[in-house]
Amino acid sequence: xxxxxxxxxxxxxxxxxxxxxxxxxxxxxxxxxxxxxxxxxxxxxxxxxxxxxxxxxxxxxxxxxxxxxxxxxxxxxxxxxxxxxxxxxxxxxxxxxxxxxxxxxxxxxxxxxxxxxxxxxxxxxxxxxxxxxxxxxxxxxxxxxxxxxxxxxxxxxxxxxxxxxxxxxxxxxxxxxxxxxxxxxxxxxxxxxxxxxxxxxxxxxxxxxxxxxxxxxxxxxxxxxxxxxxxxxxxxxxxxxxxxxxxxxxxxxxxxxxxxxxxxxxxxxxxxxxxxxxxxxxxxxxxxxxxxxxxxxxxxxxxxxxxxxxxxxxxxxxxxxxxxxxxxxxxxxxxxxxxxxxxxxxxxxxxxxxxxxxxxxxxxxxxxxxxxxxxxxxxxxxxxxxxxxxxxxxxxxxxxxxxxxxxxxxxxxxxxx
Amino acid sequence: xxxxxxxxxxxxxxxxxxxxxxxxxxxxxxxxxxxxxxxxxxxxxxxxxxxxxxxxxxxxxxxxxxxxxxxxxxxxxxxxxxxxxxxxxxxxxxxxxxxxxxxxxxxxxxxxxxxxxxxxxxxxxxxxxxxxxxxxxxxxxxxxxxxxxxxxxxxxxxxxxxxxxxxxxxxxxxxxxxxxxxxxxxxxxxxxxxxxxxxxxxxxxxxxxxxxxxxxxxxxxxxxxxxxxxxxxxxxxxxxxxxxxxxxxxxxxxxxxxxxxxxxxxxxxxxxxxxxxxxxxxxxxxxxxxxxxxxxxxxxxxxxxxxxxxxxxxxxxxxxxxxxxxxxxxxxxxxxxxxxxxxxxxxxxxxxxxxxxxxxxxxxxxxxxxxxxxxxxxxxx
Numbered sequence: 001x002x003x004x005x006x007x008x009x010x011x012x013x014x015x016x017x018x019x020x021x022x023x024x025x026x027x028x029x030x031x032x033x034x035x036x037x038x039x040x041x042x043x044x045x046x047x048x049x050x051x052x053x054x055x056x057x058x059x060x061x062x063x064x065x066x067x068x069x070x071x072x073x074x075x076x077x078x079x080x081x082x083x084x085x086x087x088x089x090x091x092x093x094x095x096x097x098x099x100x101x102x103x104x105x106x107x108x109x110x111x112x113x114x115x116x117x118x119x120x121x122x123x124x125x126x127x128x129x130x131x132x133x134x135x136x137x138x139x140x141x142x143x144x145x146x147x148x149x150x151x152x153x154x155x156x157x158x159x160x161x162x163x164x165x166x167x168x169x170x171x172x173x174x175x176x177x178x179x180x181x182x183x184x185x186x187x188x189x190x191x192x193x194x195x196x197x198x199x200x201x202x203x204x205x206x207x208x209x210x211x212x213x214x215x216x217x218x219x220x221x222x223x224x225x226x227x228x229x230x231x232x233x234x235x236x237x238x239x240x241x242x243x244x245x246x247x248x249x250x251x252x253x254x255x256x257x258x259x260x261x262x263x264x265x266x267x268x269x270x271x272x273x274x275x276x277x278x279x280x281x282x283x284x285x286x287x288x289x290x291x292x293x294x295x296x297x298x299x300x301x302x303x304x305x306x307x308x309x310x311x312x313x314x315x316x317x318x319x320x321x322x323x324x325x326x327x328x329x330x331x332x333x334x335x336x337x338x339x340x341x342x343x344x345x346x347x348x349x350x351x352x353x354x355x356x357x358x359x360x361x362x363x364x365x366x367x368x369x370x371x372x373x374x375x376x377x378x379x380x381x382x383x384x385x386x387x388x389x390x391x392x393x394x395x396x397x398x399x400x401x402x403x404x405x406x407x408x409x410x411x412x413x414x415x416x417x
Numbered sequence: 418x419x420x421x422x423x424x425x426x427x428x429x430x431x432x433x434x435x436x437x438x439x440x441x442x443x444x445x446x447x448x449x450x451x452x453x454x455x456x457x458x459x460x461x462x463x464x465x466x467x468x469x470x471x472x473x474x475x476x477x478x479x480x481x482x483x484x485x486x487x488x489x490x491x492x493x494x495x496x497x498x499x500x501x502x503x504x505x506x507x508x509x510x511x512x513x514x515x516x517x518x519x520x521x522x523x524x525x526x527x528x529x530x531x532x533x534x535x536x537x538x539x540x541x542x543x544x545x546x547x548x549x550x551x552x553x554x555x556x557x558x559x560x561x562x563x564x565x566x567x568x569x570x571x572x573x574x575x576x577x578x579x580x581x582x583x584x585x586x587x588x589x590x591x592x593x594x595x596x597x598x599x600x601x602x603x604x605x606x607x608x609x610x611x612x613x614x615x616x617x618x619x620x621x622x623x624x625x626x627x628x629x630x631x632x633x634x635x636x637x638x639x640x641x642x643x644x645x646x647x648x649x650x651x652x653x654x655x656x657x658x659x660x661x662x663x664x665x666x667x668x669x670x671x672x673x674x675x676x677x678x679x680x681x682x683x684x685x686x687x688x689x690x691x692x693x694x695x696x697x698x699x700x701x702x703x704x705x706x707x708x709x710x711x712x713x714x715x716x717x718x719x720x721x722x723x724x725x726x727x728x729x730x731x732x733x734x735x736x737x738x739x740x741x742x743x744x745x746x747x748x749x750x751x752x753x754x755x756x757x758x759x760x761x762x763x764x765x766x767x768x769x770x771x772x773x774x775x776x777x778x779x780x781x782x783x784x785x786x787x788x789x790x791x792x793x794x795x796x797x798x
Contacts, residue, residue, distance in 0.1 A: 047566070047567070048567065052565075052570075056630050083422055084425035084427055085422070092626060095626070095627050095630075096625070096626060096628060175427070178420065178421070180421060181421060181423045181436055182436050182437075183435035184431070211439060242479070243420065243479060243621075244475075245479060
């Protein structure tokens, strides 16, 4: 007994060692992008065998727990990305949070772009489960931000109170929120705020840093429902995304308050286009225009977004891969919501309901947040069209129920068009 | 918390200035001590198990302050942390522990015979008495840093040692993971069950990872001696009972601790201890004795008196609500305990509590009778 432990006492655990992603200078972003080695994995030495470290997932119900077998764990537990992100770090949130009352959570996060490659043995099956069979090895993801393709898209405002489209974007070469150092996070802020300063016309706006905002500014942002708080959801805090709060976090929005960007919350950036009422088409037009403008501005400075043809836009949570897009409305459906066929109808329309407080809330009264279920395998245009068609259908159903007529459960629409 | 690239060498690609945390709104011991120069000098260091400066300070960066107490704002990931990062931790320890110098020696005294009195605190006022401390098992990483394998190793060793206790100390272990609903309810009713930490001070340091894996509670059949496994420290050892017989509580405490230490030694393990810091625990505030001896005591009149704070200060006592460190008092009932941990022995600290609480109760009785307490005002200890 003493022998085993003195071995352990004298062992030295070395933390993963990494490639240096370009020394010092951060003003030229291209250095970071070009010199990064993709796929190279450092090794992490352990004191205990994998079997002693394997998490107890017997009471767990999330995608990570469904796919992390002892064999997969043993194969991956000694690996690290070039930046030093490890498997244990990736899965910590799923170990700490066995399940969620409303949705089957993913249970793992990426610390950097390379995580998806180094830990592919676990990410791939998780992605497949979460994204309805999408095979990231063989399939390609279509990106389409041409808003002119949208048909219809202006809803009846007796039902639809507001329309919103959001996505996220990550800056290639910088680690993601679970892993980033303070300097990296500040660099994300600098790069993005710099780019946003170049927006013009209806997109002209300003940045409010969380650390420097005045009381008045804070109150205004709260009143506008723009201010994001330090995350309280354990899904996020257990993944380390709230470290150093509120350092390098902030909110940018245009003067009209219809285009909004969150910096360094759950992703490097969350981009949101929204307005009261039912003009989803205009919301999406602004969304696409804004995204393209921002991309152009960062590229001018030598940066780019994390993107590849299999996973689309790369974000922190595997659930947001592909488009990272959630297009939704706040809609009043008092009769539909009481109809027992409501969940099935939503399901067949590839829609999801949430409370109007966001993902961790339940609906209040009969006003729902209705949005697309899917993120990966279909383009932005396809997903927004799906939401538009689905919401129109729900409104039709509500009107029929109002008149005492019956409604029909539509056939399921196909995925991966 | 061993998260993020501050836990490895990636951060060295950025200058110390770029990485230095913004502590401008902070009020904790770490923030008061950590200068940019100190940060630059320490940030490329790590302990043999890989704990870095950023790991040490993460909780203090994430938690600028606390409404009731001046928090420490840093934690240790292993025994070596206190050595590798002494440039930061020595001044923090000095500030927190009343001027304790890096050259000072700490005295350990767990002989309860050395305590005078303490068996007759008035139970009409003193509702319960309790002594707690912590112990760390040498060779293992501490809760902010330990892996699942290590934490389970600590649990196994603890169960083995505790299962050998007999007589008044004979008891049973309840793993948090396997507890039945009935067992859980009983432990809640006994006020023994500890929850997954909710305090951001603890969460930010990574102590709650993998909850409730390898966490559990052991207690003796008489429900007067209790050990928490893998909560904020490897072991938290608690002796408690209703009423005012602190002497009995402390005697059981010393006997139990000594026995447990002996049992660990038989298996080739010792507790983390050295002659400068005494018992080594996760939070620098618990170094030395790690001991908090306290009572729940009714002081409705005294607590409203303008001198209450000053009296406590002079007696080297601290008040808390009866819900623990992050709570306020309810209904005039306070948790009164020693403010010090390091630089005084266990016997000395319990003596201060016994003598101090005796005085507080005397003052309360005076005030009840409408009399003055000015002649009872103590000297500064």
